[in-house]
Amino acid sequence: xxxxxxxxxxxxxxxxxxxxxxxxxxxxxxxxxxxxxxxxxxxxxxxxxxxxxxxxxxxxxxxxxxxxxxxxxxxxxxxxxxxxxxxxxxxxxxxxxxxxxxxxxxxxxxxxxxxxxxxxxxxxxxxxxxxxxxxxxxxxxxxxxxxxxxxxxxxxxxxxxxxxxxxxxxxxxxxxxxxxxxxxxxxxxxxxxxxxxxxxxxxxxxxxxxxxxxxxxxxxxxxxxxxxxxxxxxxxxxxxxxxxxxxxxxxxxxxxxxxxxxxxxxxxxxxxxxxxxxxxxxxxxxxxxxxxxxxxxxxxxxxxxxxxxxxxxxxxxxxxxxxxxxxxxxxxxxxxxxxxxxxxxxxxxxxxxxxxxxxxxxxxxxxxxxxxxxxxxxxxxxxxxxxxxxxxxxxxxxxxxxxxxxxxxxxxxxxxxxxxxxxxxxxxxxxxxxxxx
Numbered sequence: 160x161x162x163x164x165x166x167x168x169x170x171x172x173x174x175x176x177x178x179x180x181x182x183x184x185x186x187x188x189x190x191x192x193x194x195x196x197x198x199x200x201x202x203x204x205x206x207x208x209x210x211x212x213x214x215x216x217x218x219x220x221x222x223x224x225x226x227x228x229x230x231x232x233x234x235x236x237x238x239x240x241x242x243x244x245x246x247x248x249x250x251x252x253x254x255x256x257x258x259x260x261x262x263x264x265x266x267x268x269x270x271x272x273x274x275x276x277x278x279x280x281x282x283x284x285x286x287x288x289x290x291x292x293x294x295x296x297x298x299x300x301x302x303x304x305x306x307x308x309x310x311x312x313x314x315x316x317x318x319x320x321x322x323x324x325x326x327x328x329x330x331x332x333x334x335x336x337x338x339x340x341x342x343x344x345x346x347x348x349x350x351x352x353x354x355x356x357x358x359x360x361x362x363x364x365x366x367x368x369x370x371x372x373x374x375x376x377x378x379x380x381x382x383x384x385x386x387x388x389x390x391x392x393x394x395x396x397x398x399x400x401x402x403x404x405x406x407x408x409x410x411x412x413x414x415x416x417x418x419x420x421x422x423x424x425x426x427x428x429x430x431x432x433x434x435x436x437x438x439x440x441x442x443x444x445x446x447x448x449x450x451x452x453x454x455x456x457x458x459x460x461x462x463x464x465x466x467x468x469x470x471x472x473x474x475x476x477x478x479x480x481x482x483x484x485x486x487x488x489x490x491x492x493x494x495x496x497x498x499x500x501x502x503x504x505x506x507x508x509x510x511x512x513x514x515x516x517x518x519x520x521x522x523x524x525x526x527x528x529x530x531x532x533x534x535x536x537x538x539x540x541x542x543x544x545x546x547x548x549x550x551x552x553x554x555x556x557x558x559x560x561x562x563x564x565x566x567x568x569x570x571x572x573x574x575x576x577x578x579x580x581x582x583x584x585x586x587x588x589x590x591x592x593x594x595x596x
Contacts (some may be wrong), residue, residue, distance in 0.1 A: 160190050161223055161269045167199045168273055176215075178207040187249055193262045196373045223269070243272050253591040260588040264333040267375035271363040289366040289441055291346060295433040299396075300350050302430060306392045307354055320387045328383035330589060334393060336370040337584035340405035343367070343441035344434075347396045348377050355389045357382040367441045369408075370401070376585065390587050398582035399431075400438040406580040407442025410560055410573055419564035419571050422447045422550070426574040435577045447572055453495045455483050456524070457504040476514030480504055484518070503550075512536055516543050522570070527553035530562055537567035 162177035169175075184206050191201045220237035223245040245268060251261035291299065311317060334348070348360035358381035364370065376397065379386050410421045421444045427435040436446045448454035457479050465482070466475045483502045491497040503522040504515050509532055515523045516539070525536055533551055540549055550570035551563050563571055 160194060160266050161221075161273065163194050163199050163201055163204055164266070164270050165273050167197075168270070169277055176207070176212060176217075178209045178212055180209055182206045182208045183249075187262075189248070189255075189259060189262045190266075193259065193266045193373075196263070197266075197371050241276075243269075245269065251590065257591055260333060261590050263335065263373060263588075264331070264375055264378060264590065267333075267363045268361075268378070289437075291433075291437055295437050296346075298430070298433045299347060300354075302434070303347070303350050303354055303392060303396070306395065307351075307388070310391055311388060315388070317384060317388045320384045324383045324387065326384065329381065330383040330386060330592065332379045332386050332390075332587050332589045334376040334379065334397065335586055335588050336372065336374050336376055336401070337586055339372050340370050340401050340583045341367065341408045341442050342370055342376060342401055343404035343438040344397050344400035345377065347400070348379075348393065351389050351392050351396070352379070352381075352385075355385045358385040358389060367404075367443075370583075379587070386587075394585055394587065398585045399428075399580075400434060400441070401583035401585065403435055403438035403577055403580040404442035405583055407439045407444040407576050409557060410555075410571075410576065411443040413557065413561045414564040414571070417564035417567075419551075419568055420445045421560075421576070422570050422572040423576045424552075424572050424574040424578075425450065426578040428577070439576055442576075444576060445570075448501070454501040455487065455503065457483060457502075459505065459507065471514075472508075472510050473514030473517070476504065476506070476511050477517045480515060480518035480520045483520075505552075509535060512539060516540065516545055516547060519545055519547060522548045522550055524550045524552050524572070525568070530566060533563065533566040533568060541567075 162175050165173060165175045186201070186204045186206055191204070194201050217237040219239045219241065221241045221243060223243050224247055246261070246265055248258070248262040248265040251258040307315070336342075342364045343366050345362040345364065345366050348362060352358045352360040358379055360377055360379055362377040363375050364377070370376070379389070379393075407421065407423075414421060423436055423439045423444060424447055425432070432449065436449065439446060448456065462475065462479055465479050480502065483504075487494065487498065487500045487502065491500070494500045501521045503524055504520050505524040505526050506512055506515055507526040507528075509528075512523065512525075523536075523540075525533060528536065528551065533549075536549055540547055548569040549567075550572055551566070551568045552572040555563060555571055555573045556575070560571060560573070
C-alpha cells in the first residue's frame with residue numbers, strides 16, 4: 160500500500176520499491192480494494208522479497224512494521240533510514256466489512272505519514288496553514304462541554320455502555336468520511352478527547368484538505384466507554400463544520416477565473432458563529448464582518464431614520480456614508496479596527512449607486528440586483544476610478560453564482576454557506592481487537 164500511495168502523491172519525482180522480509184507471494188485483495196477506493200493505481204503492485212534489492216542504492220530506507228525494523232538488512236548504501244510503526248492489516252479480525260475498516264485506517268495512516276514526509280522535504284511547512292484563533296478555540300471548547308453535558312447528564316453517565324462494555328476495554332475506531340468533501344475541525348477531536356478523558360485523537364488530514372469518499376479523517380484509541388461517550392459529539396461537530404466547508408468550496412469553485420471572492424454572512428447558528436466562519440475559510444471562502452461591532456453596514460432600515468421628506472436619493476445616501484465616516488473618526492478608540500473600520504452601504508437600486516460612490520465608502524453592497532444591473536454598476540464604478548469594492552448579495556445559489564461572478568463584482572455574499580449547509584456524512588467505524596476480549 161505504501162508503494163502505491165507514494166507513487167500517487169509524488170508521481171515521477173521518486174522511484175519507489177516496496178519489499179518484505181517475509182513476502183506473502185500475493186497482494187492482499189483488501190489492500191487493492193481500499194487503494195482503488197481513493198483512485199490509487201494498483202496495476203503494477205506485486206509481492207516482492209528484499210533479496211533482489213540487497214545491492215541496490217537507496218536514498219531512503221523506510222520500515223513500516225516492527226518485525227521489518229528488526230529483520231531488515233542494513234542497506235549500507237541507504238543515506239537515510241526511518242521507521243514508521245504500522246499495524247499489519249492482514250491480522251484484522253471479523254467479517255470482511257469489519258476487516259476493511261482496519262485496511263482503510265492503515266492506508267490513511269500511511270498516506271498521512273507520506274504526505275508529511277514529502278511536505279517536509281519541500282519545506283511546505285513554512286507556508287501558512289489554517290488554524291483557529293484564540294476566541295474560536297474558546298467558543299469550540301465551551302460548545303464541546305455543553306454538547307457532552309447534554310449527552311451524559313450530571314454526573315456524567317452513558318448508561319448503555321456502562322451496562323454492556325467492560326470498563327477495561329481498549330479499542331481503536333476510525334472517523335471516516337462516507338462522502339467526499341472538505342475537512343474542517345480536526346482540532347475539535349483533541350478537545351473532545353481531552354474533555355472525555357482516557358482517549359487519544361490522531362488526525363490524518365488537515366483543515367482545508369479535500370476528502371475522498373471513505374477517507375479516514377482521524378483515529379481514536381483508548382477506552383471503549385470513553386469513545387462511545389464522545390462519538391456523537393465528534394460526529395456532530397465534524398459533520399457540521401465539514402458540511403459548511405464543503406458547500407463553501409462548491410460555491411468557490413464556480414467562481415474560478417473571475418475576480419469575485421465568496422463571503423459568508425451573519426446567518427449562522429447562535430453560539431457557533433466563529434466556528435461557522437472558520438469552516439467557511441476552510442472551504443476557500445472569506446469572512447464578512449463577525450458582528451455588529453466590528454464594521455459599519457448601512458442598510459435600508461438605517462436609511463429610514465436619515466431620509467428627509469422630498470430629499471433626493473443621492474443626497475440622503477451620500478449623507479449616510481459621510482455621517483458614518485465622521486462617527487468612525489470620532490469614536491475610533493472604542494472600535495476594534497479603529498480608523499480602519501470598514502464602512503459599507505447597501506443599495507437596492509441603480510439610482511442609489513451614484514450617491515454612494517460620491518462619498519467613497521469601502522464597499523457598496525448591491526442587494527438583489529439583476530445581472531444587467533450588476534454589469535452597469537461595475538461599469539459605473541470602473542468609470543469613476545474609485546477604489547470601492549462592489550458586493551453582490553441576495554438569493555445567491557449554486558445555479559446563479561457563476562453568472563454573478565462574471566459581471567465583474569469583487570465580492571459575493573452567500574447566506575446559504577452557513578444557514579443551508581447539509582452535514583457531511585461522517586461515521587465512526589470500529590475495529591475488532593486482534594486478540595480476544
